[in-house]
Amino acid sequence: MRSVFHVAPIINHMSIFVTLVFGLAGEKPLIETSTGLVIGRKEIEEVVVKIGQYLRVVEGMIVRLECPVRGFPAPEVSWFLNDRLLKTSGRFLVDTRSNWLIVDPIQLQDTGQVSCTASNSAGSANASSFISVIGKDKY
Secondary structure (H helix, E strand, O other): OOOOOOOHHHHHHHHHHHHHHHOOOOEEEEEOOOOOEEEOOOOOOEEEEEOOOEEEEEOOOEEEEEOOEEEEOOOEEEEEEOOEEEOOEOOEEEEOOOOEEEEOOOOHHHOEEEEEEEEEOOEEEEEEEEEEEEOHHHO
16 A cells, blocks of 8 residues: 655644734734933933934934834834934944944034834834934033
């Protein structure tokens, strides 16, 4: 007697599972934002905010911006300051594993719109914050 092994039903069940859970194209990135005003005082060395918040800080502080994102496949996050792509260099640290942007120290010329863009094969999403940097002598 001959044994017959059918692979097709297993593949069909697996593809149905993948389609139901993830969809054919994956899951478009979704950025979790927050709202409100965050004020960094000169007595505080560092301020941490989630993208979407308005930030007012004194120059010289350390600023950490979080861009919490989900999607499938895992989205890649890019950071921009006034529409200029930011890379890790000098005062800017772009942490691609945790999707954080760290500016150390923040300077007057960093005033403006900071945004993160999350992209994968299913699409992209964008969120932004406005940062207002105040001179040490003005605070």
